[in-house]
Amino acid sequence: MAERRGRERTAPFYPIPPREIVSVEHPAVIKNVDKAIDTLQGNFGISRILNPPRADTPASLVLRPEDAMSRPLQSTSSPSNNILLKVTVPKWTGRKRKRGSDEPFTAAYPAAETAGAQRRSAKDLLRSLRDNVGKYQVEAVGRVDRTHVFRGMPDFVFSTTASPFTNKFREHILPFDYEKMKTFDLDLSKGAVSNVDIVPPPSFSHGDVPFHYIYRQNPTVKQSVDTSGKVTTINTQQAAKVFTHLVPYDIPVVPSKPRDNCPPIETLERTLQETIAAVEALFAQRPAWTRRGLRNNLKTVDQRYCLRHAVAYVGYIFRSGPWRDAIIKFGHDPRTSPDYRVYQTFMFRILPREPEVARDGGGGRRHTLPRPAEASIDTSVPGEVGTSHVFTGQPPLPRDGRMWMVCDITDPILRRILFPEGGQPELGHTHTNPPPPNFLRSTCDIICDGWYGNGTLAKAKTIMRAKIQTLLQEDRPADDAEFVRILAFPDHAAVDDNSMQDFTLDPETATSREMQLATEVRATIKGAPSWRGMVSAGMDREHVRALETVESGPPIEGPPVSDGKRVKWEEDPAAEKYAEIVSEGEEEAREREEMMEEAAAAAAEAVEARVREREEAANEEEEAEDVERSEEDEDEDEDEDADDEY
Missing domain, CATH: 3.30.200.160 (TFIIIC, subcomplex tauA, subunit Sfc1, barrel domain)
Structure with missing residues (x-):
């Protein structure tokens, strides 16, 4: 059981x-x-x-x-x-009756007879x-x-029904009939430019595995109801728009007021209103500032954060030219008077050594966090002002920027070049004494040099660059004795065959360092856009001197005269080393480019490291095999060599 x-x-x-x-x-x-x-x-x-x-x-x-x-x-x-x-x-069978009833099946469908075959x-x-x-x-x-x-x-599928070649190939080749293959021929005529028969490739896609894009909604995008009652989406973390005027160097008339789409000042936040008032007070002292100069004169971190939005209500910025990235007060055109030469800007490439300042000190980035120079400013002390926008030539070198204005340079040897005897103004202010004769240009070079001569700027930039390199690499001031011979170079260089003789030194008496500096001066002159434009136009020495020199006199009224043509030049590899880099005003685009460059450089270094490791491993294996082969007899060596050759 x-x-x-x-x-x-x-x-x-x-x-x-x-x-x-x-x-x-x-x-x-x-x-x-x-x-x-x-x-x-x-x-x-x-x-x-x-x-x-x-x-x-x-x-x-x-x-x-x-x-x-x-x-x-x-x-x-x-x-x-x-x-x-x-x-x-x-x-x-196809017949139906009511469920749960004993009624007979009725209403057999006509399709019931053939239902079994379906x-x-x-x-x-x-x-x-x-x-x-x-x-x-x-x-x-x-x-x-x-x-x-x-x-x-x-x-992917490409229709070949209208392709003569494909139809002929399908008719004569694909049947694998020898007689039909013999009749297949190609059109060898040349010069077909219209209705050309395009033969598709054997395959369009090299992979058949779908790529998982992992699409998902941006967590910062939220739904809201606008004033009309419609449901819209908004990005809660979208950066606020900056309405600053960014103008080219050859703009006919400079801006005299903020943009029309700027919100009224009374509708702005209180901190931003205070920042605008503080910046207006600074522009009452002088008509042009660098962004670092304004930031260093603001009292609180909140005001420094609001500076980029406050500039749109006070002034405009040149994208390029002698006053590149200078913030200039509305209605003031520095191209109209030589007195504005003190607001021309110098920009240099500064490569940081510390990773934590690679974005701020080396790239000129502006973030919400305090910069290294700002962190040292005690905001609780009234009247505390930063001085990182002032170039003294003495250590330590500020790492929060790479641009200086001429009036903010206090280094004695540089001021001796930019402001000759009798023409040196006070720090941050325009000069009152007239410059020496034949020192400035008669017309403003709006492309590169401004009111200074090309020789003057080449000497100043070369010496300032050398001082910056010494401060970065050795953390000490440069020896001014290295620049004595450079100071003797003229203030203007003409475009002719003998133009560079005045900017050369005797190699028998000059040191290697002095020869290097003289080479940089010549490269800076030849790398200037105005020089390239004049060389391409074939201007003679007398014409250039007539445009470059002027006797001391009253300021020139009205905007600079231009013939409506822009100078077009090609890149000079020799001078590119000493040329300044792109504008600081275009922050967002430059930041994306630098991030992509850093990622590409890191990937390239990783690939190179991997290749080096493989090469080293292969060399070690070859060395080990050579040692083993040397210990074997001669017959075995010959056999191994034959195998290797095969």
């Missing part, structure tokens, strides 16, 4: 026929089995699936079997351990199983030991 109960509790055993079955998951909805077999390359493809040369041989699926030039889609063959079941249900859907089969509980039969047909699935993306 116990044995009978034990046998009743045991699940029944069903035999599985020794039949190996391969499962193919077709990506299409199968309505015609014959066409589905054609997409698997017919009997040849089916036999290859059943008897593959390797266990993981993929199956080929052609979505357009009528086109022999279509690219097939490859499957992924994976082992499986499934059983194929055959479920037999009573035949569907393929029933999965929904109908499940309905039959539920309606015929205990009346259907289940039978194991065989074991499925391998499954083919198509998960890759099909290739």
Whole structure:
């Protein structure tokens, strides 16, 4: 009795026929089995699936079997351990009656006679199983030991129905008939320019695995209702727009008021209103400032943060030219009077050594966090003002910027060049004494030099660059004795064959350092855009001197006269080393470029390091093999050499 109960509790055993079955998951909805077999390359493809040369041989699926030039889609063959079941249900007659009633079946559909020849859907089969509980039969047909699935993306399709070459190729070559192949020829005519037959490549896409972009909604984008009641999306962390005037060097009339789209000052935040008032007070002292100069004269960190928005209400900025990145008060045009030469700017490339200041000290970035020079300013002390915008030539060198204004340079040897005897003003103010004769230009060079001569600026920039390099590398002031010979160079250089003789030194008496500085002076002169423009125009020495020199006299009224043409020049590799870099005013674009450059440089260094490691490992292996070969006998060495050569 116990044995009978034990046998009743045991699940029944069903035999599985020794039949190996391969499962193919077709990506299409199968309505015609014959066409589905054609997409698997017919009997040849089916036999290859059943008897593959390797266990993981993929199956080929052609979505357009009528086109022999279509690219097939490859499957992924994976082992499986499934059983194929055959479920037999009573035949569907198509007649109906109300559920739960004993009424006879009525209203047989006309399609009921042919229903058996049609393929029933999965929904109908499940309905039959539920309606015929205990009346259907289940039978194991065989074991499925391998499954083919198509998960890759099909290739792009290029229609070739109108291509003469493709149709001819399909007609003569693809049938593999020798007689037809002999009649195939190519059109060798030249000069076809219209209706050219474009032959598509064998494949357009090299990969069939879809890329997961992982799209998701920006977490800072929120939905809101505007004033009209419509639902819109807003970015809660979108940076506020800056409405500062950024003008080119040759603008006919400088801005005299803020932009029309600037919000009224009374509608702004209180901190921004205070910042605007503080900046206006600073512009009452002088008509032009550097951004660092304004930042250092502001009292609180909040005001320094609001400075970039306050500038739009006070002044404008030149994108390029002698006053590049200088913030100039509305209505003032520095190109109209030589008195504005003290507000010309010098910009240099300063490469930082510390990673933490690479963005601020080396790149001139402006962020919400205090800069290294700002961190040392005690905002609790009334009247505390930073001096990082002043260049003294003495250590330490401020790392919070790379641009200085001429009136903010206090180094004695540089002021001797920029303000000769009798013309040196007080720090940060315009001069009152007239400059020496033939020191300034008669007209302003709005492209590069401004009111100074090209020789004057070349000497000043070369010496200032040398001082900056010494402060950065050795943290000490430069020796002014190195620049004595450079000071004797003239203030103007003409464009002729002998123009650079006045800017050369005797190699027998000059030191190597002095020769290097003289070379930099010449490269700075030749690298200036105005010099390149005059060289390309072929101007003679007398014409250049007539444009460059002027006797001391009253200021020139009105904007500079221009013929409406811009100078176009090509890059000079020799002078590019000493040229200044792009504008500081275009922050966002420059920041993205520098981040991309840093990422590219880091990737290149990683690749180079990986290549060096592989080369070193290969060299070590070769050295070890050479040692082993030297210990073997001569016959073995000859055999190994022969193998290596082969």
